[in-house]
Amino acid sequence: MSEKPIVYLFWFAHEHLDFRRAEINSILEMYNINIQINAQKDYPYWLVTATSEDAIKKVANRAVSLRFCLELWASSEKLQDLHNGLRLYPLEKIRKHITKDKSFKVSIETFCKHFSQAEKIKKIESFSYLPLEGPVKLKNPDTTLCYIEFYGLKPNNIPDEPYMYFFGRLVANGQRELIQKLSLKNRNFIGNTSMDAQLSIIMANQANVKSSDLVLDPFVGSGSLLVAAAYFGGYTLGTDIDFLMLHGRTRPTRITQKVRGKDDSIIANMNQYELTSYHLDVLVSDFSRPMWHSNFRVDAIITDPPYGIRESTERIGTTKKNLIVDAKQMSVHIPSKINYELPQIFKDLLIFSARHLKLNGRLVCWFPFFRDQYSEDQLPSHPCLQILANCEQTLSNYTSRRLLTYVKIKEPEV
Ligand SMILES: C[S@@+](CC[C@H](N)C(=O)[O-])C[C@H]1O[C@@H](n2cnc3c(N)ncnc32)[C@H](O)[C@@H]1O
CATH class of the missing domain: 3.40.50.150 (Vaccinia Virus protein VP39)
Known part of the structure; x- marks a missing residue:
């Protein structure tokens, strides 16, 4: 029986934009991985549908243009709709990764706009309705949840509200650390x-x-x-x-x-x-x-x-x-x-x-x-x-x- 397709969010580093597609295509071909990609030119994210989390991890394990991949729990153009979507996200799926004995953290990512630490914490607190039971651990937690606000591609024309909101669970990081190494x-x-x-x-x-x-x-x-x-x-x-x-x-x-x-x-x-x-x-x-x-x-x-x-x-x-x-x-x-x-x-x-x-x-x-x-x-x-x-x-x-x-x-x- 084949696994059900799941939507993932690929978040890329905003450099060498012309190389992204070619790099990911090469990795997919190398491992014979089949995924569906929904991407808009120059956007830092792709929506990717795949049937296996292992396949996503394999791609992340090689790609240097990729920053991280999330299992997407909710996304929307409106903040209220994002929260509504998250409230409807099946509890049994959350429980696989969030329990009393698993440490976790919520991280924040904003594209094209910066926020103070206090503002970020306020944003994190808006998710307090989620059943987050385990201990918070900022370094190497068992589960990382990620909230993202996307403010477009024009640094000279940043809107008050984001164009897109995303929330999901971190599945894997790309190979950005290798650049330093x-x-x-x-x-x-x-x-x-x-x-x-x-x-x-x-x-x-x-x-x-x-x-x-x-x-x-x-x-x-x-x-x-x-x-x-x-x-x-x-x-x-x-x-x-x-x-x-x-x-x-x-x-x-x-x-x-x-x-x-x-x-x-x-x-x-x-x-x-x-x-x-x-x-x-x-x-x-x-x-x-x-x-x-x-x-x-x-x-x-x-x-x-x-x-x-x-x-x-x-x-x-x-x-x-x-x-x-x-x-x-x-x-x-x-x-x-x-x-x-x-x-x-x-x-x-x-x-x-x-x-x-x-x-x-x-x-x-x-x-x-x-x-x-x-x-x-x-x-x-x-x-x-x-x-x-x-x-x-x-x-x-x-x-x-x-x-x-x-x-x-x-x-x-x-
Ligand atoms: C752009 S550099 C390569 C730099 C290399 N990727 C590196 O990491 O240092 C081109 C190299 O081609 C070499 N080269 C020039 N003519 C050559 C030839 N006829 N046969 C072999 N190597 C040659 C040069 O000595 C130079 O080291």
């Missing part, structure tokens, strides 16, 4: 273009990184994307053309740091987060000349290729015609580099991914743009890769980058 601020080793923790986590989710997956970043830099992938149980590999970066010998990125220290390395970062066992290795290699065996396959490729702004776009090559390095010089010869044009990087990246991803494996990569020149038909494409998501992060008035998620749908023809 993996923050670049406290990371041993960072480079000038290290990706922040939140976007790295979103990328790992978009790539469906699961326990024991093999994950590659071919433009690995300081390895920030691999940290998030390893956190979700992926075994990580990286390559980069920059020997000094991979050996932690570039100029320090933090202005407070004069010289690089012994902990300036990707492996020290992995140690810092107790993820060492997930780190396979990083190698110096020019991506334009991939070194992998034709049978080499990975579950996911996550990467942030160079845009030529804060790091050079280069590959091994020479402009000299007919240059021949004789055998004697070969062992000490340092090859020269030439420019690696952005369209060529992405062409190579898609060909490489089509070849080396497992079937249904994902490529998640950033693609830079001048905003006024963007059009969808410029997106890199390959017959073996289907684009699943395309989310924009604005960088300045003129520039933005898009996080592209591809899935491999077939093997390339030989």
